[in-house]
Structure formats: structure tokens, C-alpha cells
Amino acid sequence: MEERNHSSVTSFILLGLTSDTRLQLLLFMVFTFAYITTLLCNITLIVMICHSSRLHTPMDFFTGNLSFLDLWYSCVYTSKILLNCISEDKSTSFAGCAAQFFVSSGLACTESYLLAAMAYDRYVAISNPLLHAAAMTKKLCIGLVATSYLSGFANSTLIASYMFTPSFCDSNVIDDFFCDLLPLVKLSCDVTDSYQSLLYFILTFNTILPSALILRSYVSISVVILRMCSTEGQCKSFSTSATHLTTITLSYGSILFIYTQPSSSYVLERHKVxxxxxxxxxPMLNPFIYSLRSQEVKEALKTLLKRQTAS
Structure with a gap:
């Protein structure tokens, strides 16, 4: 009986967002549009940042790396959703599930630390605009981005190794569209309360620490803005921070909603949405959020379109 309850799982079945065939077709069209838009917009933004001399500021460097992460997100998630919508085979291998979980958690952790680095850059830019370029050197920016990636995927390695160490029960059906922590924990046979608490602590730590850094930066930014004598200067400073705050709200709001709910109030359909x-x-909205509020990005886009038209 013990051997049967802890049978070896070699693959998982992802049920996806819905079992309704007509709704699957509608979702396929919606997500295809989102996938194409995400790829085009983020690639365009990265190309503009690389080739336009106007977009070689520290914030643009961080924005380009955020777009790069968004491209990864689309390749890992959206492509899997599209395949799940049109394919009759809903299965994924154990190794494939583990790889997806590793990459997805690594991207999420990396983005958390990258957003914290961007918040620090905004603080330096607003508190010392004349010394911004001298303070945020190219070496420092590269170091912050590299640290974000190393921290993100180091934590991802730790989370994935803990998650895929326990044995899984006879059921290998995941009622979701990707291999996530919550549905995987429900399939594990020997996940104790302390083990589960450890997993949640690791994830929470990677949210709370960057959140604390971001909060501290924006409290300092608010103090600096309120001390400004010029109303125009206050509005301009607030506008430059609004784009980053919007991205933070979208990212952290979703993460906190998913992973901070008590298990008693966990609702699978709400989790999927x-x-x-x-x-x-x-990932589709981020390029619009940053480009629509940046005059430099608009000018760079016009220049890029003119070059394409001329050629």
C-alpha cells in the first residue's frame, strides 16, 4: 500500500484554463494576439534602447532588461497555453515540468530584484539629478542586473530542489495551465506543514525583501518631491516615477494575491485568472507603460520607423 501511494510519476497532465472547446478556441485567439503583441513590442523596445543614443540612460538599461524578462515569460508561459488550447495531448514530462517551474520561479525572483534596482535608480535620479549619471555608472548598473539574475536563479534552484524532492501520489493531473507551486504541493504525498511553510517562506522572502527596498526608495522619493519648491518639478518627478509604480503594482499585486492567500480561501479558478x-x-502591457510616458522612446520609435521606411 505504501509503495502504491508513493508511486513514481513520470509525467503530468495540465488541464489548462478550461475544458470548454469553444472557450478554448476563443482563448487561443486572445492569447495569440497577446503573444504576438508581447514579442513585437518588447523586441522593438530592446532594439530602440540598443541603437538609440537617447536611450542609453540607466533607467533605459533596466527597462531593456525588464523587456528581456518579459520575452522569456511569453516563451515559457504563453506558448505553453497556446499549445494546451489546441493540442489533445495535455501531458508534460516530469523533467519538462521541473524545468518550467525552475525557469518560471527564476524569472519571477529576478524581476522582483530588478524592480528594486529600478526603484533605487529612480531615487538617485530624483534626489540628485545632476549627479545621476555619475552615481549610476555603467559598471554599477550591470552589477545590479547581474545580481538580480544570480539572486533570482539561485533562489529558483533552491525552490525547485525542495519542490521536486518529495514523491508524488498516484494522481498526476494538474488543474492548471502550467507547473506552479500551489497545484504541485497538492499532488505531493509527503509534504509536511513545516516543509510547505519553508517553501512559502522562500517565496515570500523573495517578495518581501525587494518590496522593502522598493518601499524605502519611494518613501525617500516622496520626501524629495514634497520638498520641491516648483510645482512643475513635482509633476515631472512624479510622472517619471509613475511608470515604474504601475509596473510594480501589476507585478507585486498579482504575486501577493496568488501566494499570500491562506489555503482555506484558495480558489483554483481565481488563481488561474x-x-x-x-x-x-x-509582459504585453509593460512596453506600452514605459513608452507612452517617455518622450525619448517616442522620438526613438519615430526615428526607427523613418529608417525602416527609407530602406
């Missing part, structure tokens, strides 16, 4: 919002919609 919020996860889709975070993993599909947010």
Missing part, C-alpha cells in the same frame, strides 16, 4: 493576468497580460 490572476496567474494568466500576471504571466500573459503584464
Amino acid at each position: 490572476v496567474s494568466a493576468l500576471y504571466m500573459v497580460v503584464t
Whole structure:
């Protein structure tokens, strides 16, 4: 009996967002549009940042890396959703599930630390605009981005190794569209309360620490803005921070909603909707959020379009 309850699982079945065939077709069209838009917009933004001399500021460097992460998100998540909508085979291998979980948690952790670095950059830019370029050197920016990636995927390695160490029960059906922590924990046979608490602590730590850094930066930014004598200067400073705050709200709002709910109030359908919002919609919106409020990005886009038209 013990051997049967702890049978070896070699693959998982992802049920997806819905079992309704007509709704699957509608979702396929919606997510295809989101996927194409995400790829085009983020690639365009990265190309503009690389080739336009106007977009070689520290904030643009961080924005380009955020777009790069969004491209990864789309390849990991949206492509899997599209395949799940049109394919009759809903299965994924154990190794494939583990790889997806590792990459997805690594991207999420990396983005958390990257947003914290961007918040620090905003603080330096607003508190010392004349010394911004000298303070945020190229070496420091590269170091902050590299630290974000190393911290993100180091934590991802730890989380994935803990998550895929326990044995899974006879059921290998995941009622979700990707291999996430919550549904995987429900399938595990020997996940104790302390073990589960450890997993949640690791995830929470990777949210709370960057959140604390971001909060501290924006409290300092608010103090600096309120001390400004010029109303125009206050409005301009607030506008430059609004884009980053919007991205933070979308990212952290979704993550906190998904992972901070008590298990007693966990609702699978709600979890799916919020996860889709975070993993599909947010990467699509980020380029618009940053480009629409940046005059430099608009000018760079016009220049890029003129070059393409001339050629």
C-alpha cells in the first residue's frame, strides 16, 4: 500500500484554463494576439534602447532588461497555453515540468530584484539629478542586473530542489495551465506543514525583501518631491516615477494575491485568472507603460520607423 501511494510519476497532465472547446478556441485567439503583441513590442523596445543614443540612460538599461524578462515569460508561459488550447495531448514530462517551474520561479525572483534596482535608480535620479549619471555608472548598473539574475536563479534552484524532492501520489493531473507551486504541493504525498511553510517562506522572502527596498526608495522619493519648491518639478518627478509604480503594482499585486492567500480561501479558478493576468497580460502591457510616458522612446520609435521606411 505504501509503495502504491508513493508511486513514481513520470509525467503530468495540465488541464489548462478550461475544458470548454469553444472557450478554448476563443482563448487561443486572445492569447495569440497577446503573444504576438508581447514579442513585437518588447523586441522593438530592446532594439530602440540598443541603437538609440537617447536611450542609453540607466533607467533605459533596466527597462531593456525588464523587456528581456518579459520575452522569456511569453516563451515559457504563453506558448505553453497556446499549445494546451489546441493540442489533445495535455501531458508534460516530469523533467519538462521541473524545468518550467525552475525557469518560471527564476524569472519571477529576478524581476522582483530588478524592480528594486529600478526603484533605487529612480531615487538617485530624483534626489540628485545632476549627479545621476555619475552615481549610476555603467559598471554599477550591470552589477545590479547581474545580481538580480544570480539572486533570482539561485533562489529558483533552491525552490525547485525542495519542490521536486518529495514523491508524488498516484494522481498526476494538474488543474492548471502550467507547473506552479500551489497545484504541485497538492499532488505531493509527503509534504509536511513545516516543509510547505519553508517553501512559502522562500517565496515570500523573495517578495518581501525587494518590496522593502522598493518601499524605502519611494518613501525617500516622496520626501524629495514634497520638498520641491516648483510645482512643475513635482509633476515631472512624479510622472517619471509613475511608470515604474504601475509596473510594480501589476507585478507585486498579482504575486501577493496568488501566494499570500491562506489555503482555506484558495480558489483554483481565481488563481488561474490572476496567474494568466500576471504571466500573459503584464509582459504585453509593460512596453506600452514605459513608452507612452517617455518622450525619448517616442522620438526613438519615430526615428526607427523613418529608417525602416527609407530602406
